[in-house]
Amino acid sequence: DGGITQSPKYLFRKEGQNVTLSCEQNLNHDAMYWYRQDPGQGLRLIYYSQIVNDFQKGDIAEGYSVSREKKESFPLTVTSAQKNPTAFYLCASRLAGETQYFGPGTRLTVL
Amino acid sequence: AQSVTQLGSHVSVSEGALVLLRCNYSSSVPPYLFWYVQYPNQGLQLLLKYTTGATLVKGINGFEAEFKKSETSFHLTKPSAHMSDAAEYFCAVSDGRRSYIPTFGRGTSLIVHP
Numbered sequence: 001d002g003g004i005t006q007s008p009k010y011l012f013r014k015e016g017q018n019v020t021l022s023c024e025q026n027l028n029h030d031a032m033y034w035y036r037q038d039p040g041q042g043l044r045l046i047y048y049s050q051i052v053n054d055f056q057k058g059d060i061a062e063g064y065s066v067s068r069e070k071k072e073s074f075p076l077t078v079t080s081a082q083k084n085p086t087a088f089y090l091c092a093s094r095l096a097g098e099t100q101y102f103g104p105g106t107r108l109t110v111l
Numbered sequence: 112a113q114s115v116t117q118l119g120s121h122v123s124v125s126e127g128a129l130v131l132l133r134c135n136y137s138s139s140v141p142p143y144l145f146w147y148v149q150y151p152n153q154g155l156q157l158l159l160k161y162t163t164g165a166t167l168v169k170g171i172n173g174f175e176a177e178f179k180k181s182e183t184s185f186h187l188t189k190p191s192a193h194m195s196d197a198a199e200y201f202c203a204v205s206d207g208r209r210s211y212i213p214t215f216g217r218g219t220s221l222i223v224h225p
Contacts, residue, residue, distance in 0.1 A: 004154075006154075031211050040120060040217060040218075041217060042201065042215045042216055042217040042218050043155075043201070043215040045212065048211070048212065050211060058212075088152075090154055090155065092155075094211065096211070099145065099157055099160055100145075100155075100157075100213060101157075102147075102154035102155040102156070103154050104153055104154045105152065105153065105154050107152065
């Protein structure tokens with residue numbers, strides 16, 4: 001089955017730690033996205049990538065980093081510089097001009 | 112610039128009643144419009160979308176939406192609510208000039224009472 005997978009589903013981080021969230025897609029989509037979701041705030045764009053080895057900051061990129069070394073993979077690192085990282089993180093992918101498809105999400109909690 | 116406003120963070124209906132979730136948008140070019148549904152602790156699933164053509168769009172699970180350019184609206188409706196419709200619903204707009212970056216509304220939580 002084609003789709004988007006995110007791992008882990010739940011992640012706990014201690015203060016000062018960097019953590020990496022995985023996102024993989026086998027839909028052969030060119031564009032990939034990371035969103036952060038907080039209650040009552042909808043989805044906010046962190047980073048997006050239209051092609052391999054290229055990515056752009058979204059609206060709330062501070063404290064996050066990404067890489068796009070392969071078309072099917074777009075990992076997100078939440079660094080210690082992100083002061084309030086507890087949230088639900090969603091990865092999405094898209095074929096040019098078409099609909100976004102979303103992964104199941106990763107819930108990150110800071111202990 | 113594009114934006115989306117979803118009126119009402121929570122909408123409560125009785126089972127069997129009409130569902131109406133409101134979405135207004137702004138876009139400087141003809142928009143692409145989307146409705147997504149999200150169940151607790153899950154990703155977003157596309158309900159329906161409007162790109163061009165017929166302004167009344169039918170989606171999954173009996174939902175439909177009508178694109179009204181004069182009102183800049185794309186309200187989501189379903190004639191008869193079911194308990195399984197209880198979820199968070201998001202409206203999104205994609206500007207043709209930056210069509211790879213949709214803008215999402217803040218979401219509306221649909222509550223269905225027995």
